[in-house]
Amino acid sequence: MESLKKNRDFQIVYKKGKSYANRYLVMYLLENKLNKNRIGISVSKKVGNSVVRHRIKRLIKESCRLKDRNFAQGYDIIIIARTTAKEKSYQQIESAITHLAKLHHIIVDPAEKK
RNA sequence: UGAGUAGGACAAAUGGUCACGGCUGCAGAAACGAAAGGCUGCAGGUGAGGAAAGUCCGGGCUUCAUAGGGCAGGAUGCCGGAUAACGUCCGGUAGAGGUGACUCUAAGGCAAGUGCAACAGAAAUAAACCGCCGGAUUUUUCCGGUAAGGGUGGAAAGGCAGUGUAAAGGACUACCGCUUUUCUGGUAACAGAAAGGGCAGAUGUAAACCCCAUUCGAAGCAAGACCGAACAGAAAGCGAUACGGCUGCCCGUCGUGCUUUCGGGUAGGUUGCUAAAAUGGAUUGGUAACAAUUCAUUUAGAUAGAUGACCAUUCUGUAUAAAAAUACAGACAGAACCCGGCUUAUGUUCCUGCUCACAAA
RNA sequence: CGAGGUGUGGCUCAGUUUGGUAGAGCGCUACGUUCGGGACGUAGAAGUCGCGUGUUCGAAUCACGUCACCUCGA
16 A cells, blocks of 8 residues: 655645545545545644654554555545544544544445445 | 672563564465566464663764865873773772761963952052051151061962061971972883972963863765656657647648657655674683684564554562451653663662671671 | 744733833723613722743843744745
């Protein structure tokens, strides 16, 4: 799974994409013309120190990796961690992502996709 | 047992499933490349710290500058040693704190110059307010001497005792202090002793300017080196031909065009990049910091940034509890060129030496 | 990786250069004025000067260390 790297990519999604949010995370979504999903993760310095931020990034990355086969393909996704996401467990982060994905209507049954 | 003091160690452990980044090996092939390679898959092995942090010092390395010297500016500042170097470390001296183990000290020079010292006080670096003494005048005031006493202040011109004097005063004497010279011990800081000197040159302040001694070129791996799409540019060639300008037409010329070469170099890529002042053990030298010799080991290299998630068992702690068991918790914190230090954060963790108090033998 | 700045009543800022008294405006409290409120007048309260150690007789000010925040350059 590829990731968004350049600031330009992020700015395009912020300007043209749609967003939903819940208690822990914010999710931006924009269609790209590719056949796969690209993901960008942003954690502000206000959330915590380097260890805390890095751990949140890993948790988001891991749950996206495991959930990717349930997602519709062809989107640029940006996930922003809010300060409340600090010190949260893997299950809480994963359920937050699933909730946001449902709001965006990108959940697809993998069997149906084939 | 309690309180303290100095030093050291560790940074929960094991297994399974699914992922990620380097490295090594093997295999694959439709597409990339002249090739090396890259790509895909599989296997093996490997992948955060004691502070990786703050960026406060020092060095390696790299580029630039530099004949040599000085000024300016910065840093350091008892002595000796260690070191690649340091503002670090070790050992000592002196001073300060503590009953003690022990700890702390920007610890050169106001006996070179300049500056500053509010308020109080008569007076703050220059001195007579009160007082004391003498003289004049005689109800009182003036002149002179005087720092023993008073009060102010952080500080009032060495301290204290005596001699002396009109009253006083290092004016003189003893002891102590300060300071100079010499001798002895020590590499030295310094310590001890003797002799001399003055104490109207002698208050404090240099984390006030400054003086003295030592020392420092500047910038940083986003340094630097190599390759290099795009693109600005230069040169040569291709024309009787496409367009536009000078011009209505022709010639000519300029620009746009195509090809080749040159050179600069952006995006990007490669390198720098991790085997080193390395780590561990032993021996020798040294009080020690450390050094030498020898043996063994190979130990992250990402590039928007890998080192993760879940499950099970065990360990430690807390709560409930007779126990079993259950629940919760397991700190501070994340490499980014590399080392040596300093500083800060951190656990009811573990170990050792020493001190004091109390009790018992 | 490198450079610089800020921290003072509830808020916004002086004072730091050249060390001795912490001050201004807004806000707050009380009283007066008004039928009542505002405005106005008078009086008053409110400060670990980010924190620690030191230098000094004396520190918001000087030195060192440290914490937090902000800005800039590559």
